[in-house]
Structures are given as structure tokens and as C-alpha cells.
Amino acid sequence: MALIQAIIGENKIRKNRIFRDRLNPLDAYDDHEFLLRYRMTRQCLMDIIDIVRADVMHETKRSNALTPEEQTFAAIRYYATGSFQQVIGDIMGFSQPSVSRSVKRVSTALSNIAGQIIKFPMDNRQMQYVKEGFMNEFKFPNVLGCVDGSLIPTKAPSSREDVYICRKGYHALNVQGICDSRKKFTNLIVKYPGSAHDAFIWSQSGVQTFLSQNQQSGYLLGDQAYPLKPFLLTPVRDPRTPAEELFNKQHQRTRKVIEDTFGRWKCRWLMLHKFGML
Numbered sequence: 001m002a003l004i005q006a007i008i009g010e011n012k013i014r015k016n017r018i019f020r021d022r023l024n025p026l027d028a029y030d031d032h033e034f035l036l037r038y039r040m041t042r043q044c045l046m047d048i049i050d051i052v053r054a055d056v057m058h059e060t061k062r063s064n065a066l067t068p069e070e071q072t073f074a075a076i077r078y079y080a081t082g083s084f085q086q087v088i089g090d091i092m093g094f095s096q097p098s099v100s101r102s103v104k105r106v107s108t109a110l111s112n113i114a115g116q117i118i119k120f121p122m123d124n125r126q127m128q129y130v131k132e133g134f135m136n137e138f139k140f141p142n143v144l145g146c147v148d149g150s151l152i153p154t155k156a157p158s159s160r161e162d163v164y165i166c167r168k169g170y171h172a173l174n175v176q177g178i179c180d181s182r183k184k185f186t187n188l189i190v191k192y193p194g195s196a197h198d199a200f201i202w203s204q205s206g207v208q209t210f211l212s213q214n215q216q217s218g219y220l221l222g223d224q225a226y227p228l229k230p231f232l233l234t235p236v237r238d239p240r241t242p243a244e245e246l247f248n249k250q251h252q253r254t255r256k257v258i259e260d261t262f263g264r265w266k267c268r269w270l271m272l273h274k275f276g277m278l
Contacts, residue, residue, distance in 0.1 A: 011265040022093035025073050026069060029128065038073075039268045040078040046248035048072060048110075054104075055109035066098060074099045075106035082271035085234040086173055120145070120178065120187045120207055138254040143177040144211075144218040144260035147226065150266075152190075153274040166194030170274065176201045198225040202232075221255040 025034060026042060033077050034042055049072045056072070058065040066074075070092075077088050078099065085099040094102070121127045127144060134143035151172040157164060166172040172194035178187035190247040202208055202222075211217060219231045228234045235251050236244045266272045 022070060023091065024076075037080065038076050041077070045076060048076070051113060052106055052109035055112065056105045065101075066102060068096065072093070072106055073103035074102040078103050079269045079271050080154040082269075082273060089147040114188075118185050118188055119208070119230050121211065122210070128184075130180045134254065137181045138250070138257075140254045142218045143181075143254065145180055145221055146176045146221045146255045147176065147202065147207075148223060148255075148258040148262065149174050149176045149201060149225070151194055152272050153173075153216060160193070163195045164193040164277060170194075174198070176205065177262060178207060178259060181257060183257060184263060185261065185265075191259075196220075199227055202226055206273055221251060223255065 025038065029037060031042065035101040038045055039186055040048075049069055056068050074092055074094060076082075077092070077113060078085065081088070081219050085103070086096045088094070089096045089099045092099075119126075121144060131142055132267060134140050134201060150154070151168065152175050153170055153172050154164065156171045161171070164171040164173070166174065172218050174192050174194050174196045175188040176187075176192075176198065177185055179185050187205075187207050189201055189205055207220075211220070212229075215230050217231070219229075219233050221233050226232055226234055226235055233251065235248045239248050240246045
């Protein structure tokens with residue numbers, strides 16, 4: 001009997017070593033603590049779980065596989081903190097490889113549906129709504145959005161490492177974004193290395209093609225890195241009249257919304273900072 005009890009006890013110890021006690025953030029934290037750790041409300045995170053569930057669900061429970069909820073908790077915690085995956089795993093009761101796989105699976109699932117959520121206004125009703133937002137907020141008429149690029153630090157890739165070195169001297173992606181007056185992204189391009197110029201990324205974008213074919217739809221506001229077009233307004237170089245100075249002042253005030261949008265994006269998701277290192 002003593003031998004049987006010893007074997008059972010040893011098996012329990014082994015099981016506990018393999019399968020750690022897993023943290024359920026919904027039970028462990030109140031609303032304020034949850035928001036601090038995951039940078040979103042409980043309901044928002046549950047909505048994300050529902051969105052990615054079908055893509056991240058394991059076919060079996062073999063080896064105590066992580067549920068869609070657990071995978072999403074791990075991925076969002078990584079996005080929010082930019083911390084080491086080992087640290088996140090220790091907190092949540094997962095192994096580091098499990099955290100890594102969860103981040104990859106959830107990220108892929110979110111990327112697959114990004115185009116359904118981040119949409120540039122294409123029809124008249126949507127365009128009018130965005131224009132009214134800019135007019136009401138900044139008194140700048142006929143604006144469909146503000147465009148700019150932002151450098152997202154990344155680790156050096158194994159191939160073509162040199163093209164990822166940005167103008168600031170580190171490896172990065174140059175991400176182009178367009179936003180509306182509410183600081184909501186309506187377009188994102190996330191595929192060019194840090195050495196790519198803003199004007200080049202713009203020339204390859206679908207929005208540029210759309211507006212060049214529909215020049216009466218409205219225009220975007222960009223800085224002097226972008227070419228001046230009938231549908232893309234940039235500041236006047238060397239303004240000489242009060243009207244040109246007033247235009248530049250209003251242009252700068254309105255275009256600042258895209259800089260604020262990128263700033264809020266990076267402050268919410270700390271993995272986008274240099275210490276996060278995608």
C-alpha cells in the first residue's frame with residue numbers, strides 16, 4: 001500500500017511539473033487591473049476571442065492544449081507589455097514555446113480579418129461621414145484622412161538585413177497609416193522595410209490608385225515627404241503670403257491627428273516600442 005501511495009504521489013508531482021496551474025485573468029483581476037494589464041476592457045477582449053476562436057481552436061485536447069481563451073490572453077498580454085515570452089508564461093502558467101505559438105496563431109487570425117475592420121471610405125456615404133468629422137473638428141473641408149509613416153523597431157532579419165536599417169540607424173519596418181478625425185485607422189500598410197521612403201510606399205498603395213482614379217472624391221493631408229497631388233495636399237514650401245501661412249498652420253493642426261494616432265497606438269501596445277522588439 002505504501003508503495004502504491006508513493007507512486008501516485010510521484011505521478012502527481014510529475015503532472016504538476018508538466019501542467020502548471022493556469023491563470024484566468026477574468027477571475028484574477030478586477031476591471032481596473034484588467035485594463036492596466038491587457039490595455040482593453042473585458043468585453044473587448046471577449047469579442048476578440050470570439051473573432052479568432054475558429055482559427056486558433058485545437059482539434060483535440062491532447063497534451064492539455066491551450067483553449068482559444070488562453071491563447072488570446074497570452075497574445076494580448078504580449079502585445080500590451082512587450083515583455084519576454086518566458087515572463088508572460090511564468091505569470092500565466094504556460095511554457096515559453098506555448099506563448100510563442102499562441103502569439104503566432106492569434107496574430108495570424110487577426111491579420112486575416114484586418115481588412116474587414118480597417119477600411120478606407122469608398123462610397124459616398126462613408127466619405128461624407130469622414131469629411132464631416134474633419135470639418136466639425138478642424139474646420140478643414142473635403143478631407144478623407146491624414147497619411148504618414150511610422151518606424152516600428154524589429155530584430156534584424158536573416159536575409160537582406162541591410163534594407164531594414166532605417167534613417168535613425170536601427171532595424172525597423174516603415175508602416176504607412178491613414179486615419180480619420182476620430183484617430184481611427186482606415187488604412188495600414190505593413191510590409192516595407194525601414195529604408196523604404198514614405199513617398200515610395202504611397203506610390204505602391206491601393207488608396208493612391210483609388211484616389212488618382214476618383215480625384216473629385218476628396219483629398220488626404222500629408223507632410224512634405226509626400227508628393228503634391230490634386231488628391232494629396234502637402235504644406236506650402238516657403239509661404240510668402242498670409243493666406244499661405246494660414247493654410248500651413250491649419251494643415252499642420254489637422255494633419256497632427258495621424259501623429260497622435262500612431263502615438264496612441266504605440267503607447268497602448270508596448271511591443272511596438274524599441275524595447276519590445278518584434
